[in-house]
Amino acid sequence: MNMKKSVRIINTILYCSKWQETVAFYRDILSFPITFQNDWFIEFMVNDNARLSVANEQRATIKSAGGRGLTLAFRVDHADDAWQCLSDKGVTVGKIADHPWGGRSFYLFDPEGNRLEIWSS
Numbered sequence: 001m002n003m004k005k006s007v008r009i010i011n012t013i014l015y016c017s018k019w020q021e022t023v024a025f026y027r028d029i030l031s032f033p034i035t036f037q038n039d040w041f042i043e044f045m046v047n048d049n050a051r052l053s054v055a056n057e058q059r060a061t062i063k064s065a066g067g068r069g070l071t072l073a074f075r076v077d078h079a080d081d082a083w084q085c086l087s088d089k090g091v092t093v094g095k096i097a098d099h100p101w102g103g104r105s106f107y108l109f110d111p112e113g114n115r116l117e118i119w120s121s
Contacts, residue, residue, distance in 0.1 A: 010050050010051070011050075011052070012052050013053040014053065014055065015060050015064050016054055016056065016064050016111075016112045017058075017112070022110055023042050025110045026044050027042075032046060033045050035051065040059035040060070067112055072114060073116075074118050076118055078120055079096060079104045079118055079120040080096060082106075082118045086108065086118075093107075104119060105117055105120075
């Protein structure tokens with residue numbers, strides 16, 4: 001089997017101790033639509049082929065990493081527009097910067113401490 005040809009959707013699961021706050025962040029701040037939910041697990045649609053799920057560590061067998069060792073990188077059309085939108089919503093966002101590799105990006109953190117990079121080329 002060729003995995004590259006077989007995978008239709010990719011899903012990253014974040015196990016969270018601050019589950020309700022993290023769910024609210026992805027639902028209300030980033031406005032990702034919910035594709036599945038129950039009382040301890042919520043799956044968000046990032047786009048047609050990517051999902052991001054938030055699981056309550058109190059109900060899961062895997063515990064939160066507390067934001068260590070993970071960056072969720074989201075490529076957007078215009079990093080400056082995303083920066084302004086998040087800033088207007090009261091989110092603490094880092095300084096937007098140009099990079100030698102041709103990208104423009106900034107960082108922020110979700111309530112669980114996971115680092116998000118928002119970038120455009």
